[in-house]
Amino acid sequence: QVQLVESGGGLVPVGGSLRLACTVSGRTFRNYAMNWFRQAPGKEREFVASINGGAYDTDYNDSVKGRFSISRENSKNTVYLQMDRLQPDDTAVYFCAFGTQFAITSRADQMNYWGKGILVTVSS
Numbered sequence: 451q452v453q454l455v456e457s458g459g460g461l462v463p464v465g466g467s468l469r470l471a472c473t474v475s476g477r478t479f480r481n482y483a484m485n486w487f488r489q490a491p492g493k494e495r496e497f498v499a500s501i502n503g504g505a506y507d508t509d510y511n512d513s514v515k516g517r518f519s520i521s522r523e524n525s526k527n528t529v530y531l532q533m534d535r536l537q538p539d540d541t542a543v544y545f546c547a548f549g550t551q552f553a554i555t556s557r558a559d560q561m562n563y564w565g566k567g568i569l570v571t572v573s574s
Contacts, residue, residue, distance in 0.1 A: 452476035452563045454546050459568035462536055466572070470531040472546030472565055480504075483551050484522055484529035487558055488542035489567075498544070499531060500554040509554045513539070536572045543567040 458470040472484070486498040499520035500509045508520055519532040529546060545568075547561035 454548075454563060454565035456544065456546055456565045456568040459544065459570045461571045461573060464537060464572055464574050466536050467532070467534045468536065468570060470533070470544055470546075470568065470570070471528055472530075473526070473528045474546075474548070475527065477548075477563075479527040480524040481552060482548040483554050484520075485547050485555065485561065486520065486529075486531045486544060487547060487561075488540075488544045488570075490539075490542040493542075495545070495558055497556040497558065500556060501529065502554050503552040507554050509556060511556075533570070536570075538572050538574045541570060541572045543569050 453475045456472045462468050480503050483502045485500045487495050488498050489495040497511050501520045501522050505522050517535045522529040545565050547564045549560040549562045
């Protein structure tokens with residue numbers, strides 16, 4: 451049984467930082483790219499960041515480039531999303547997900563497994 455468990459969300463002021471974590475069980479973690487998506491109230495889910503299985507290739511949504519950083523520890527089956535200089539538009543439920551790819555991807559339709567999501571609220 452595959453499980454993805456997100457942690458680290460919460461309430462943060464504008465300009466603050468948070469680090470999300472997602473721990474995976476039930477699959478050989480290092481074989482898969484790991485991805486973060488988010489969904490703001492009243493909006494569609496959007497891609498945030500992706501990191502390949504070897505942790506040497508990453509991709510970001512333009513709106514978070516230079517502020518967010520994705521990383522992973524394959525020994526801990528965990529992927530992280532460091533979020534700095536947070537803005538009110540970053541308020542959303544954040545999901546980690548993976549599919550069958552080793553390479554990075556921004557496509558939600560390629561994801562087979564999703565976490566339940568964790569809320570990040572940036573207060574102005």
